[in-house]
Amino acid sequence: MLTVVLIFIATLFFIGVLNKTRAIAGGRKGPGLTQHIKDMLRLVNKQTVYSTTTSIIFKIAPSIYISSILMAICFIPFGSYPPLFSFKGDFVFFAYTLAFGKFFMIISALDTGSPFEGMGANREALYSMLIEPAFFLLVASFAMFTDHSSFYDIYNHIHYADDFSWVLSVMASFILVQIAMVENGRLPVGDPKTHLELTMIHEVMILDNSGFDLAMILYGTSLKFVMYGMLICNFFLDSTMSVFTEIAVFFLIQIIWAITAGLLESFRARERMKKNPQFIFSLMAISIVIFFGILIWQQKFQTISN
Helix, strand or coil, X not given: CHHHHHHHHHXXXXXXXXXXXXXXXXXXXXXXXXXXXXXXXXXXXXXXXXXXXXXXXXXXXXXXXXXXXXXXXXXXXXXXXXXXXXXXXXXXXXXXXXXXXXXXXXXHHHHCCCHHHHHHHHHHHHHHHHHHHHHHXXXXXXXXXXXXXCHHHHHHCCCCCCHHHHHHHHHHHHHHXXXXXXXXXXXXXXXXXXXXXXXXXXXXHCCCCCHHHHHHHHHHXXXXXXXXXXXXXXXXXXXXXXXXXXXXXXXXXXXXXXXXXXXXXXXXXXXXXXXXXXXXXXXXXXXXXXXXXXXXXXXXXXXXXX
């Protein structure tokens, strides 16, 4: 339960810090830290408009999307504090819960009959499919490293007594940062601030959404960012820390993560569409390096060969 509460609190400032960082890096004053909350409240008070060409799928997709993110959050621990739900192999359920929500967003974009939204849905499906092996290889590597297969057990059995554990944690954090950028359609894969449909991914999928539905989708983006930040944070929490120290570390890492995302979007150019798969495959290659690094460290090559 502590995980859910902390993530809800962090969403209040995460996007604000990210946008403020982008503005400062671009030499602008930028919006206030709470402007994104005001924008969502404004959308909540607006009427939701539905096209006559859409079906019930378009109407329920935003609710399923944000519900899938909330369900996935319930499987993430916070340091030594267990999540609401935990079982062996729960990271698989975590990944496909998120995929379930994304699937409904994809078919809701197709449901509008818009060629632009269909194009965005096609790209979203492709990049999600390509980034999936990187995530599973990463978590499977840590499952092999700790001999456990649930998020809670993996995080609580990573031994930080040696430098190798810290190296793994830093490399895993890098992969999760890039996965979060891809999953949210941010640079270098996509640019949420562009106004050209031909270069948009996630944003072009939600052109027909409005009102409360659009507010849920935007809030879901904030939740996903902070959710990945929680996965990163757990690599740097120790069971010897007090709960207040762990909470302080959590908010510090979330602020650093928001600033990092803002700087990445400020100083990194968007890749050409045909180059995006190469970028995503490079993340999978790093996950493979982590996998074989653990095999070498634990001297399991001989066991596999036998």
